[in-house]
Amino acid sequence: MKGCTGCRGFTLVELMIAMSLLALVMALLGTALSGSTRAVEAITAESGVLVQAETALARLAEDLAGACPEPALPFQAGSSAVQRLGEDQSDTLVFAARHLPLEPEAGYRGPALIAYRVEREAGGSRRLKLLRADVPLLLGEAGDPEAVDRAFFVLAEGLRAVAFEPLNRQGGPWRFTAVAAAGQEGNAQVPAALRIRLSFWLDAEQRESRSYSTTVPLPVGLTPARQRRLPGQRP
Numbered sequence: 001m002k003g004c005t006g007c008r009g010f011t012l013v014e015l016m017i018a019m020s021l022l023a024l025v026m027a028l029l030g031t032a033l034s035g036s037t038r039a040v041e042a043i044t045a046e047s048g049v050l051v052q053a054e055t056a057l058a059r060l061a062e063d064l065a066g067a068c069p070e071p072a073l074p075f076q077a078g079s080s081a082v083q084r085l086g087e088d089q090s091d092t093l094v095f096a097a098r099h100l101p102l103e104p105e106a107g108y109r110g111p112a113l114i115a116y117r118v119e120r121e122a123g124g125s126r127r128l129k130l131l132r133a134d135v136p137l138l139l140g141e142a143g144d145p146e147a148v149d150r151a152f153f154v155l156a157e158g159l160r161a162v163a164f165e166p167l168n169r170q171g172g173p174w175r176f177t178a179v180a181a182a183g184q185e186g187n188a189q190v191p192a193a194l195r196i197r198l199s200f201w202l203d204a205e206q207r208e209s210r211s212y213s214t215t216v217p218l219p220v221g222l223t224p225a226r227q228r229r230l231p232g233q234r235p
Contacts (some may be wrong), residue, residue: 050199053212056156064216070096075190077166088173089163091118110138129157160198160209166191192221
């Protein structure tokens with residue numbers, strides 16, 4: 001069978017050049033696709049972190065808005081051994097709040113014991129989780145450490161750091177005090193505000209994280225403490 005006049009096949013050099021160009025195009029497409037995948041994963045991770053941060057901060061703000069002076073349970077802000085914090089910072093909170101617990105006992109309408117603490121996630125020493133407990137204050141459970149411990153649930157996870165900073169009315173570090181005078185009953189005090197910082201891991205391996213912070217005022221802490229007088233005492 002005769003071939004067409006003037007027709008010729010590709011030379012080896014031309015084939016090699018074509019294959020090289022094809023490989024280059026495929027490599028560029030792969031790099032672009034990989035970058036797009038990483039961008040989507042980063043956006044997804046940050047969206048999940050934002051939802052957790054908003055939920056945790058909203059829960060804290062609602063609890064702190066109901067904080068009340070309670071001599072039997074003064075406002076306590078402490079530091080655990082889970083993480084290293086700066087001076088005047090803490091990662092645990094325990095206080096009384098005048099609001100209905102999330103799961104109130106039948107007929108109970110009194111104040112609640114609110115507690116926050118930080119723990120390490122299982123299998124990940126860098127990752128922390130924030131837990132919250134809500135227990136009726138005037139019932140026996142509030143004085144039972146095991147009952148309080150069972151009430152904790154995970155509020156946020158995948159955290160890098162958690163810091164609480166109680167502030168006084170001047171914006172400086174708050175210290176617990178109890179106001180008392182002759183013939184009067186002292187009221188346990190609460191801070192004027194609480195500065196909160198939650199730092200979430202976006203990529204623990206790459207040490208990438210995102211921090212969210214806010215300062216929540218405590219209405220009862222901003223109001224001058226009024227001392228309660230004993231029954232029968234004149235004002």
